[in-house]
Amino acid sequence: MYDIAIIGAGIVGLSTALALQEKFLDYKIIVIEKEKDVAMHQTGHNSGVIHSGIYYKPGSLKARLAKKGNEEVIAFCEQNDIAYDRCGKVIVATEQNELPLLQALYDRGIENGLEIKRLAKPQLKEIEPHVEGLDAIHVPSTGIVNFKQIAKVYARIFKDRGGDIMLSTEVTEVSDLCNGSEITTSQGKLKAKIIINCGGLHCDHIAHKSKLLTDMRIVPFRGEYFELKEEKRYLCKNLIYPVPNPDFPFLGVHFSRMMDGRVLIGPNAVLGLRREGYKKTDIHLGDLFETLTYPGFWRVASKNMKEGMKEIVRSMSKKVLVKELQRFIPEVNENDLLPGKAGVRAQALTRNGKLIDDFYMIHHKRMVHVLNAPSPAATASLEIGRYIANEVGKTHGPVELV
Template sequence: MSSRQADLAIIGGGIIGLATGYRFLERYPGRKLVLLEKEPQLAFHQTGHNSGVIHSGIYYRPGSLRATNCRAGRLALEEFCRQEEVAVDICGKVIVAVTEDEIPRLNNILERGLQNGIRCELIGPDRLRELEPHVAGIQAIHVPEAGIVDYPGVCRRLAARIEERGGEILTSARVTGMSHVGGRVQLQSTAGDVESQLAVNCSGLHADRVARLSGARPTSQIVPFRGEYFELKPEAEHLCRNLIYPVPDPRFPFLGVHFTRMALGGVECGPNAVLAFAREGYRKTDINLRDLTESLTYPGFLRMAARYWKTGLGEMWRSVSKAAFVKALQRLMPEVRAEHMVWTPAGVRAQALARTGNLVDDFLIEPADRVINVLNAPSPAATASLNIGSLIVDRVAEQL
């Protein structure tokens, strides 16, 4: 069987892969694009389990890719959603300090936000109660530019636009091999071979493995962290109006357990962050020996575990104890009770970890020979996806 021919092949049908395909055909109409997704449907993993928040960009180091892409990406995403009639609501969020020792960190976040051009303000307890009557805090940052969106809905519209412009989307198309033949990239997949001028690896939880298929040698490894959630029962949804976040621990790229009103209805509470025993380990009982062995024997993981074992134990305890999870949420909202909440499906985050034991805290996009590898795309990647897509297409243009 002959190979499909393409100018660009994209591996991965999450929001980054789809946004890249959308931006490529927007810039190069008439070019041939093939997108390969290993699952039977698009947006199956990280995108499909996303909490649906549109981030403002307040947290990120000024000048970082996360900071520079988040604000522009947010504006592009809002415009896309309005044009495509995807559910979106710029409802605002509060970042809440509940103890005096959190105030300096809250002020640091405010300063970052101002440096990043984010509209935000420091508020006291009275104004906080006006915004979120059931939240306890001594000070907070109000960020009116944050919001909520239906990310799977965004992906459906991106896919539709790609196909309207002549792009081809293959599902159940797991890439099993990659080689360079005559200045082109040859992809072997379960849906047939694709020969392309260039390839972009947007494979999320498997990004480092796909990069190695291309001949690259990533300096980091994907370690999967499961984020578990509760959902408020309908009779308790009034406790949360919009988005309620704690002051995060600056040592980690996780934002702490929080309350999120969802674009399609409901309120989620979470997530925690625990090592998943499989890269697609959405349940505590999901174990993949290859994945687990790779994580536990990776020098970077061992160094991180030695450094932060107490924090890790706390996250694991919240994973097995509903009471401990609820206690963490009650720091923000004393009225919430265990009987208000039910478990809801978890997500798994692909976190790149350096051999030094440091979590990679920025987007990591590395060009190689005719392949561009997206090796780390943590939050706010979904918010920034359309801008990241443009950034990747810029890299593609250098080799096209």
């Protein structure tokens, strides 16, 4: 019997495994993953940005963990020879009606303890020469890294310390025993005293398999990217972001330089027709049925219909997307864009249509269910792992991390 079994080998599951090893030195711990390798989904399909925490509500767990996590992930990279670049980013207002929103964002960043700077147009040009904007914020602590590489190092350290990782193993059922739980998998059964659900895109399914009824469901949103062709990468030196719409839960299309030199443009946010659907043609009828029959989805969709339709149009029309990009870099044209990768975001929605924005966990019997670990989960993964480790052993009941 294992002392602790963690379901899901994304960056949060693996960081939790490391934290548990540090907290409980003699515990026998296993990580169970249905894919053939670690970090195959959300961890391996993001833009690689080390976030600063500027966007998050002051005092929220996301704000606290992002700032500390930013520092910790940089230190981890240095200790383990992982390449990173603390290149900074600019958040750019291109229209007059965005200036009050930019000021509010600046005030929020200061309240979150960030060292940020307002940029007038000449200063913006010094950092991003090809960007046109009325005003901007410079966030120097933002960086870039390959989070899949970080997750693989987490996995290696965990195994070197005596932890087990079982790959190509899907959990099909979790049953209570008098002294723990029995996990039925595609590779057989195993027992554990405590189970931690870090299932990401399938965390609500895993909760259901353990007989837990929740008031939320994961709805997948696909984020599609383009890339600047190589000879046009000079148009973006580092990271260029728009002023976010406070009434829409996604950041909007932005320019992101990657560690390998590519410049990604995106992501948009369109409804995913499959939880792990990275192509427009990827459809899973079961996943789609779950989404379309969930009242919370329709309540959110009705509230965000206008912006949602804009996202769909940008997904279908390269011309419309380029027009949006030209607000920031007028030199960009359709021929400069190449099809890029896509990612899928696990968006947790309540039945009454509330977007769960912060980290969210539920204790149930001998299980801890991590039911929402949104961005900046990768940036803050080491801190989140410690937080989850500290929750182990607490009494059951819903706990929203605030």
